Structures are given as C-alpha cells and as structure tokens.
Amino acid sequence: MKITVVGLGYIGLPTAILFAKYGNKVTGVDLSPVMTANLNAGLIHIEEPGLTKDLNEALALGNFQASTTPVSADAYIIAVPTPNKDDLYKSCDTAYIESALTSFLSSLKKHDTIIVESTIAPRTMVDVVQPLIENEGFTVGEDIYLAHCPERVLPGNIMHELVHNPRIIGGITEKCTEKATAVYGAFVEGEIIKAQAGEAELSKLMENTFRDVNIALANELAKISYHLGIDALRVIEMANKHPRVNLHQPGPGVGGHCLAVDPYFVIAVAPEQSPLMQTAREVNNSMPAHVVAQVKAMMAEQDGNTVTLFGLTYKGNIDDIRESPAMEIKELLTESGFNVKAFDPHVISATLTGEEACEDSSLIVVLSDHSEFCEIPTNYTDKMRTQVIFDTKNTVQTVGEDVTYYNYGNLHQAKKQQQAVTI
Template identity: 40%
Template sequence: MSKQFSKVSVIGLGYIGLPTAAIFAREGIEVIGVDINQVTVDTINKGEIHIVEPGLKEVVRHTVAENKLRATTQPEAADAFVIAVPTPFTDNRDGDLTYIKAAAKAIAPVLQAGNLIVLESTSPVGTTEKMEQWLAAARPDLKFPKSHGDDADIFVAYCPERVLPGKVMDELVQNDRIVGGLSKASSDLAGDLYAIFLKGNCLKTNARTAEMAKLTENSFRDVNIAFANELSLVCDELGINVWELIRLANRHPRVNILQPGPGVGGHCIAVDPWFIVSSAPDTAKLIRTAREVNDSKPLWVIRRVLETLSRVAKEKQKPVSELTVTCLGLSFKPNIDDLRESPAVAIAKEIAAQHTGKTFVVEPHIKAEQNPIKDSDLVEIDVGLKNGDVAVLLVDHDEFKAISRGEIDHLAWIDTRGLMDY
C-alpha cells in the first residue's frame, strides 16, 4: 500500500470512475467513491454495479466486502482526488465544463494541504487551469501551483483515460498513461499515484499537452474513420462494393483503410475533435470536415432505409404502414451496453419516428426498460429477423455475426458493417 496515498477519492462513478476506484481499492487503498446519483451509490455499497464491464463486478464485490471501497454522495477528506465526470459539448459544440466545475466546488471544502487533484475527464485544452481557478477561488487559504509552483499546498494534474470499453479493467493497468501537472511537483505526485496500480509507463508532461494528447488520439481515429465513411458513400454512387474495395486496397504494404460504419459514437471519438475545433476554429479544418462527414453518415443510412421501405412496399404491393423495420444493434460499438453518442440510437429513433409501420429493435445487451427508442419494441434476434421486412444492421455484435444468409433471404438487408458482404 502507498503510504503517501492511504485514502483516495474518485469523483464520478461511471464507466471510467468506478473501474478506477475498484482498481485502487484492489491494491489495498481506502477508496471513497462519490456520485450525485443515490441509486448508483446504494448499488455500489451493496457490492453490485450499475454498468456492464467484464471483470468489474467481482472486484467491486470483493473490495466493498473488505471495506476498501465505499460510495457516498458527499465528498470527504482524502489524500488524492480523481475527477472522472462527464464533459459533453454544448449546442455550439464547445466543451460543457459544468460537471467539472461542480466537482471542484464540491471537494473544495474538504481539501487539505498536501492534497493531489487529478482531472481525468476528457476536456478542452486549458480546462485543468480553469479547474485550479475554481478551486483557488473557493479556498483562498490554500496555495495553488499557478501562484506558488512546486511550493503550493495543493497539487493539480491532468491524466486522461485511454481505455477500450469491454477491456477497461485490463487496459487501466496495462496501458501507458500521460500525466500533465500544473507544476513539476504535481506531475511527479500524480505519477506516484498511478504507480500504485499501473504496469504501463507513466509519461510526464504539462497539463495542456496532456489535454491535447487525448484529443489528438481520438481526432486521429476520427479522421481515418471519416475517410472510410466517405469512401463508402462514393462507392455507393459508383456501384462499387466498398468492402471488397477496401480489402483489395489494404493489400498495399503501406495502406490500412478502416472499415466504414453508420457513423461514429461513444463519448470520446464523437466528441473530442470538437474540443480542438472550438479551440482553433479557423485552423482545425481537416478535423472539422472529418467530424462533419461522420456526423452526416447516420442521415445517409436513414435515407437508405426509407428508400428501401418504399421499394419493398411496391414489390410486395403493400402500404408502407404494413411493413416492419428491424434495427440490429443500439450500442456505439460491439458487445457492450454503452449507448452514449451512439449513431445506431440516432438512426433507430429517426426510423421509428418516420416509419408508419412497426419498428423492432434488437439489442442483446440491454433490457426492455432500457430501450431508448420510442414507438419501438425490443425483441429477440429470431423475432426481429422472422417478422421483419427490412433489416438494417447497425452494430456488429457477436450475436449478429452468427446470423446465416438463410435467415435474411426474405428480408431487404441494409448492412452498414459489412457483415454480409454481397
């Protein structure tokens, strides 16, 4: 156990905060998890979890039973505070720092000299400095890095998460971490904190570079996905099978085109590039265009579904209102329950809103009461395929990969993932 950090508080117990809290607790650290949702707090204190992440349930159950992890709605004194709250964007696509500001104000009363505060939330460049300003305003009796550097009472750093949903418990430990402090002492202290469980390298820099590194990683991926998505649109116009084309092009030794899809989802890739664009709107032209390409792809899918409904109605000599559309998948990536910023959700909602007939949704990773699509029925795969007239594959879950061609012969099949490569 770290003598320097015997008690750690994690603010925000979502997809990143709860696994982080559990891993610290697994190492013998006393962890106080803080969340504004009382149901979340009660669930964790019973040794249960409110999200789906392989390996997390067992760790939470064990650490709660060992009195190493407990949850509360009110911050308490600790040696270090890790802030992992949401950072959505506003209607103007600027970063919404409301949750970070609220977290800073919540922990301010319990801060003590020597404390470390680490922001993990993906944020626009300069957010860590803003957080320090909010903390300093709330606690003028304490010295902060901006005015006192390494001689500050409170140490402040930024350390973005770099994990893949479904593999969080492994990647939190194995992946390299970037730590950027508002002072050298802050970087060093944050490095010591993550050394409690980190097996990957801890790469130290300043806070602004660390913030930009996270945004850069996801923007790089977004630009590459946009190329694949735009290529799929071009191929559709030219009557070319995009999946075959990409396979052939990727045989070039220096070409590695990604696979197109219905858009880009999740709380990172679909959001982070806008933070760069909002910081440098006249300069980040390629990043902006890539985001616009990926944001427009769901509209193309919706148009394709509606056009297909009209065609099928003519072929079957039925009104469109008597046809059923089956949407396969809602999550933003395969084999998880995370629906945040999911293009599949946006597509299914619009189909259900515009289609006058039945809309079935097949999402094996959620329960009926979690279905966010109004005027739709959440059904099993066999029901959706058997009773559908048009099926649109939106997520390539493992369950969908087992679908045979015979099961969809009677359907008009719209494949945004290349699962059935005709």
C-alpha cells in the same frame, strides 16, 4: 492512501475499484443514492468484463465504499462527463467538473493531489480548474498538486487496459506531475508519460480525433464506391495490403463519448485552424441520414412497413448508447413513418427477442457489431415478411440461404436492382 473518486461511470467506477483492489481506501461518489446503494451491495450498473468480480473483492477487503457525498482524502480524482455545449462549435461544457471540484473544496488540505481524468478542452486545467482551487487560498504546485491524467481505454477491456496501457500524467508544475505519478503508481504497470497539463489535454483529444478523421475517410469512400458501383470493402482490403496503409472500416456513423465529442473540443478553441477536423465531423455526422436513405430505397420495393434494427450501441459487445448513431437512425426512421423494432442483447431497454423483432419485418439493419450478430439464425429470418439484411458494420458472417444480404461492399448492387425495378 485515501482516495475519493467523483463520478462512477464507465471510467470512474473501474478506476475507483482498481485503486481499492490494490490496497487503497477509496470512496466513490455519485449523486444517485440507488446506484451507490447497489454498488455497496456488490451490484454494478454498467457492462464491463471483470468489474463485478473486482468490486466484490474490493468490498471484501473493506477498501471501497460508494457515497453520495465526498469525504476527506489524500487524492481526489474527477471522472465526470464533459458534454458538448449547444453553441456554434459544440465546445466543452465544464459544468460537471466545476460542480465535482466544488463538492470537496471545503475538505482540501495542504499537500492533497487533485487529478482530472475527464476529457477536457485545451487550457481547461489552467483557465477553469486552477482558479477555482486558488480562490480558496491555495497555491497550485506548492499547497495543492493538480494534474490532468486522461484515460485511454477500450470498453470491454477496461480493467486490463487501465493497468497496462501507457498513462499520460500532465501536471500544472513538475511537482504536480510527480505527485500524480505517485498516485497512479498504486496500480499502473504501463509506461508513465510525464507531460504538461496542456500537452495531456490536447494529446487525448488528438488520439480520438485521429480515429474520427480516418473513419470519415472510410465513410466517404463508401459513398464514393456506391456512386461508382465499386465494392468499397474490397477496395479497403486491397489498399491495406500496402505496408504503410491502414484504412478504417465504414459504418453507420460515429458514437460514444469520445470520437463523436472530443474533436469539437479542439475545433471550438481553434475553429480557423481546424478545417479538416470539421469536415470529418460533417462526414461522420451525415452517415445516419445516408443509412436511412438506403433503407428507404430498399423498403420502397417491399409491401411491408416494418424495419428491424439489430444493435443500438455505438460499438459491439457493450451496453453504451451514448451518442450512438443507431439511436439517431431509429429516430429518423420512426419520423419517416416506418414501424421500427429493435433487438439488442446488451441493452436492457431493448426488451424484444430476436424472433419478436423480426416478426413481419421486411428488412434487418445491423448497426452494432455485437458478436451475437455474426450469425443471424434462420428462426429469426423465417419470421420476416421479406428476408433482407443491410449490414452497416460488416459483422454478419452467416445467414440463411433465402436471405438477401447487403453491406457497403455490394450495396451498389441493390441500387442497380432498384433502378431495374423502376424501369
């Protein structure tokens, strides 16, 4: 089968490589000539275990080629970004999808299959994608087979989960569903869940909205516990001993292209029916400012002005800074007049070493749960003016004996100390 994948980001590239690895002739399309040239030379631009190995295997088989323009294929997969619009409810911007589709419309022939993997708002397939195809004279379901097949993978384990996770296939018609199912049969070993397009759209959005709402509950609990002088992490630990309770962990906010974005796609199409989702977004969006307020209170006791951020990504052990609350916290602290230094071993632009980032610092704020941060070496903290750590991810397990350590469990103790100093 000949397959063209438009969009070679965190989902499109692994998808394209897997199709090629499993014997299909794949053209991966991206607008960047530098990126496509690097991919053809076996060099990837994202951090994902196993991806480089599989790319080079696909290249050796002669089954993968990156290009800046689409080529004629039997199946086309769209995996481009769908950002929020700058409107009241941050609705879904389909401009990249429309552009991707337009790029290969002239190559379409009868009985081709088009699959949209990008996360989209409900009714996007029917209201946006289908009309663009039928304006070319095709009838969807008869001439062209159209489906929405959202990904549901965890960064850091994408290559395994693309193969083994259940896959939702949401066709415009039953025939579309069957044709898209046949495409993914090339490598998917997980359960195939056949659905209508609208069901697939809303299901993917609700998976991420569920997590967003539950994280908001944990973040709100952290604020309540701080106010009451109670250990939030101990409360969560005990509550989760209940066989039917699974409270999430609080953090500095919610990031990434999924949890911080997808709920708005539902909110925008049904604002009056989604008050809970809107409140959850407000709570999670408030966390960067909450963290900055705690940092200001801690730094008010110090004679220094340097704050060190450990981690810029939205989650651990990846290089993705999209919608990362750490980036917002960095900006807010800088605007507040602090000298902000950052250390992130997974982000190329964060060029400082741990020792360099800690030199003359009065506070380390852990914002990503990288495995490298489980232990904070003494050669880092020995460089600090004041050895204090505020761990917003509860990821640090070992620190030097001279280090004062705070997380959402004992943060209220810092508050008491600050009040005592004020008195």
